[in-house]
Amino acid sequence: MHACNPDGVAMKPAPFGYHRVFSAAEAVDHLSAYEGTAQVLAGGQSLAPMLNMRLLRPDALIDINGIEDLAAVRTDDEVAVLGALVRHATVEFSPTIAARLPLLTRVAGYIGDRQVRNRGTIGGSLAHGDPTGEFPLASLVLEASVRIAGPAGHRQVRVAELYSASYTTVLNPFEVLAEITFPANPAYCAFAECCRRHNDFAVVSAACVGDRSPDGRWRGVRIGLGGVAGVPVLAERAGELLDGSDLADRDIAVAAQAVLEVIDPPDDIRASAAYRRHLAPVYVRRVLTEMRDGASTMPDRSQDTTPATNADAKPEAQR
Numbered sequence: 025m026h027a028c029n030p031d032g033v034a035m036k037p038a039p040f041g042y043h044r045v046f047s048a049a050e051a052v053d054h055l056s057a058y059e060g061t062a063q064v065l066a067g068g069q070s071l072a073p074m075l076n077m078r079l080l081r082p083d084a085l086i087d088i089n090g091i092e093d094l095a096a097v098r099t100d101d102e103v104a105v106l107g108a109l110v111r112h113a114t115v116e117f118s119p120t121i122a123a124r125l126p127l128l129t130r131v132a133g134y135i136g137d138r139q140v141r142n143r144g145t146i147g148g149s150l151a152h153g154d155p156t157g158e159f160p161l162a163s164l165v166l167e168a169s170v171r172i173a174g175p176a177g178h179r180q181v182r183v184a185e186l187y188s189a190s191y192t193t194v195l196n197p198f199e200v201l202a203e204i205t206f207p208a209n210p211a212y213c214a215f216a217e218c219c220r221r222h223n224d225f226a227v228v229s230a231a232c233v234g235d236r237s238p239d240g241r242w243r244g245v246r247i248g249l250g251g252v253a254g255v256p257v258l259a260e261r262a263g264e265l266l267d268g269s270d271l272a273d274r275d276i277a278v279a280a281q282a283v284l285e286v287i288d289p290p291d292d293i294r295a296s297a298a299y300r301r302h303l304a305p306v307y308v309r310r311v312l313t314e315m316r317d318g319a320s321t322m323p324d325r326s327q328d329t330t331p332a333t334n335a336d337a338k339p340e341a342q343r
């Protein structure tokens with residue numbers, strides 16, 4: 025099929041072939057047959073604009089939306105596994121995901137607008153690798169890993185090792201990101217981001233998770249930042265500084281300052297590097313304070329095991 029309307033008039037993208045597939049193996053076969061000149065089509069929310077602007081001119085699109093397995097959410101005692109085709113809106117509204125991965129639920133509502141969230145997929149977001157993307161950041165902080173299907177079978181890659189540069193992953197052109205596995209994660213979380221306009225991409229974002237002992241001491245605090253380098257960044261030392269603390273304001277101030285050691289912000293159309301360096305500790309302070317103050321009021325998230333599907337996503341008006 026070529027990029028023409030029914031009257032044969034050329035459309036915005038360059039001409040491309042189209043294949044709808046029903047298994048990951050079939051997708052890999054097609055990608056291999058095109059020898060790296062085809063693109064996977066998931067939600068199309070990043071791909072379609074790039075095609076329309078002719079930033080990409082693939083020979084073919086391999087449409088994976090018919091692969092039912094990739095739209096599933098599975099949970100057991102140890103992990104939650106989201107198929108690559110789980111839509112942003114499913115993450116936003118699924119009670120299962122809210123119970124198991126509250127940080128993921130929290131960040132989903134910040135992504136684009138309702139239309140983008142209804143079609144965009146978590147796998148597409150991770151594969152696209154926008155350094156300001158909410159899901160790459162949350163997945164990094166939650167210590168997720170991705171299962172990748174390729175010609176030689178499957179491989180598992182930690183999200184911490186998925187990105188090599190801005191918009192660049194270790195996926196090769198014959199591979200499909202199949203699912204994302206999230207281990208059991210700390211009980212508390214917070215997220216905040218700075219945007220120039222409502223629904224815009226973030227200038228700087230910050231996320232954190234952690235556990236609080238009955239004596240009020242915090243353990244396992246992990247702090248991540250988006251928009252401050254070519255890839256999402258985990259501020260490991262800043263998190264370690266908080267181990268055993270009660271997240272007093274002075275502890276938070278020290279940790280927030282420590283994130284400056286690991287960031288290398290870009291200068292771009294949204295903000296200067298200097299402004300991003302100013303924002304990073306400010307937003308880290310905000311999320312750590314919010315996590316501490318919210319800890320005593322957050323609901324117990326440990327019990328819900330109902331499977332979620334993309335059908336859990338409801339338009340805003342029906343909520």
Ligand SMILES: Cc1cc2nc3c(=O)[nH]c(=O)nc-3n(C[C@H](O)[C@H](O)[C@H](O)COP(=O)(O)OP(=O)(O)OC[C@H]3O[C@@H](n4cnc5c(N)ncnc54)[C@H](O)[C@@H]3O)c2cc1C
Binds near residue numbers: 134
């Ligand atoms: C107006 C607008 C606002 C937006 N705002 C935000 C925002 O605030 N935050 C944010 O994070 N994102 C934002 N996005 C992007 C959105 O989240 C996309 O949905 C997401 O980045 C890509 O997901 P997708 O399923 O649409 O992937 P697609 O657009 O279909 O694909 C994106 C890229 O990933 C590849 N790909 C997709 N799925 C796979 C897979 N399973 N395996 C291998 N490769 C794959 C494709 O080949 C393509 O190169 C916005 C988009 C728009 C149009």
